[in-house]
Amino acid sequence: MASMDRKHEVCSPFIPRRNAVRKTSAEIVSEARRSLRVHSTQRPFTPRDGHRQLFGRSTVCADREGRPPSPLSLHAPNFDAPDSRPGSGKRLSPLDHKPKFPVHGDVENPFKAFPKTPSTPLEVKKGVRGTRARLLRAGSLSTLSPLEGHNDKKERLNPGPAQKQLSAKRLPSADRTEVRSGPHKPGLRRTASESRIKQPGVDSGVRLTESTAGRRTEQGNGVNTTSTEEDAESLVWNNVIAPRLQQLESVAAGSCEGSVDRLCDLCDGLHGTLAEADMLGRRCKRRSGILRTLFRLVDLNSARLNLHIAELCLALCVSGNNLLNICKLIFQISRSEGNDILFQNNSHTIIDSFLGILNNEDVSSSGEALLYCVGTLKCLSGNSAILRLLLDKNCVGVAQKLIQRLCTAEDTNFTIAGHILVQLTATLRNLADHRDSRPLFISFSILSELCVVLRHHHRDPDICTNISRIYSKLSSYSECRLALAQNPNCYQLFLELLDKHHQKQDLVVRLLFTLGNLTAKSDEARWQLFQCEGCMDTLLQLYDAYQRRDGSPHTQPQKGPRAPPVEVQQDEDVLVKLVRVLANMCIHPAVGPALATHTACIQLLMETLELRCVQESEELLVNVAATINNLSFYQESSVFRRSQLTVAKLMLKLVLCSSMDAMLEATCAYGNLSQSKDVRDFIMQNNVHQFVVTLLDSKSTEMCISACGVLTNLAQDPPNRASLSVEGAIAKLVDCLRDFGPGDWQLVGQVCQALWNMISGGSEKLLDTQERESLLEFLTTYLDEEEALKWIENEDMRDFHRACWELEFLPVAHKLMKTLQPPDQTA
Incomplete structure (x- = not known):
């Protein structure tokens, strides 16, 4: 009677069944390994742009939106010498009124009369900007001597040898407004701010005299106020700064060998002098003279030299x-890697x-300056050493604040904000390459901020592409995936952008790669993606479009090593990433059955299998097979069940x-498909079982367990058992039991299942x-718990292996022992 009972005992098909009672981690791991598989894929390759420019050659919006140019041509006339433009960037229109001053005293003595406003500057103000610049450059210090102090006048009337040599080329070392002042104390010059407060109809000569008398009185009483500061600045200017400016002009005019080195040293010395005298920023009243030089x-x-000049100009604000x-x-300097x-x-x-500048300048008034500023950081971040410096100087934190300001910019600044964001996102893309940047991206919530940027600038493909590159890089790391997943929207x-x-x-390929990473290990991500409006429609439309973009299907392998065109490879890479997303989504217990009943999805997968060959599309076909394997887990789907034989072929x-x-x-897919009698017959008729038996010789655990699954199902049919035995299946299964032993109880349990079906x-x-x-x-050895687990020293691992031993191996091993023992021993 016992033998009769054993005749009808056959192992269940090779497919784990979901059971609400099972809750151990060992069972969850076992179930995932046996059937539903998550696949990884390579991150899309992004070649480094060797052409450092604001907007790359692939820029889509260059013509439509008028992107600012990268090649620049800058010369001295491009700068505003007095640096007196209003902060808003708008010039004030000149006054048409020409004031007239009453003249008293001895007209023959110009120093006793009220000074008249020179007619030439007024004419310059009325003229165009270019005329003003030419007149300023044309003037020399010697022609303005009658309006200077007595000492300056004597020096200019009797110039020394050095002054004669530079009289034609050097620039004035004082502000333009200084030449309008009256006589004053030697060594002191009126600043631009002082000259700008003169009002029409006021006797400036008297005011100067009163002011000078007042300063002398204060000095006599021991009171040092503003005059002390002006005296100190004048001393520094006359004794140190002015000679350095003259040296700069002299060396620049000489153009001798080594002049660049000398000029750089002089700029450094001037910078140090201004810093020591606390005259950097806008505190120096004669800064316009420095800037002219x-x-x-x-x-x-x-x-x-230009970098030294720029450094000093920025220090002068x-x-x-x-x-x-x-x-x-x-x-322009940063564009050259050298x-x-x-x-x-x-x-x-x-x-x-x-x-x-990025922290303090306003987008509305200095938007274009911010653009080239961020463009410089983008170019420099391509250098690994400078990239490390940018991270140390909190470039990520500065970028986060700038992103927030740009996203709240007014509609009038939307275009320039978009231009800046192209550069800023490209800079962050480079920073994301460094492993030390990941904690910073998380702590400053950059991933969330970039989602906001995508919502505001979803029409700009350059911004979207840069951000997709950032996400594709960072989503490969678990901590970054978690940070991105905290934005459920x-x-x-991503679907709307796709x-x-x-x-x-x-x-497209980078957004799909990011979605594949998010859904690789998170059931919540799989469900949230599937629940999005139009999710499957968007994904399957992309699938269909890119599957048909290649005009010559890969039905036959190409002869020779000739590679397919680049566009074909890119199209296929899109399909690889897209199918991976589908495979990952299938793992969710609610999403999987829905996809298994989706006719269009199954048809597209079968079409890929039919059109592509392994030699050219290996990764794509591997992902398609993994998706079909995951879908075959849900056998209750009538749609998939009708397609099983076609898929098997x-x-x-x-x-x-x-x-x-x-x-x-x-x-693995045949392990699930072979539950169908039609599929099992197809496998035996086409001698596929011979290849499956051969796979048992593989040293790969996954390969052996997949082969055992197919053999378990094939052995359900008594006619197949003899054919499998002829191929040596039983002997190879016993060898697997010996070789893998207690190291993998799931594999050993599956070997016992296959043996039980074959000898039952x-x-x-x-x-x-x-x-x-x-x-x-x-x-006998493996059924002894002490012998089976004695080699495991770690207590936590021992508990894990004990759970696998009890659930995966013990039940089927007991049944196999009963089958092998004679009836009298069994009784």
């Missing part, structure tokens, strides 16, 4: 047009100054190919004596 040096066209031109100048060393040597000032946002920019391959080329990955996925129902005679004895010996 520095701007003239730009025409020497030396990158190293230039604004308006001058700030814009300085940012353009530094950007100049990176200059920025590394001056990183403590240039990069700090630029980060300060990101799934809907729909809007479906023809932009580099954007299409899978045959994967089983017989030379790719181990494709063979493994196809074998009166098929014990298929076992020879030696195989029976070896099998009994192994089972």
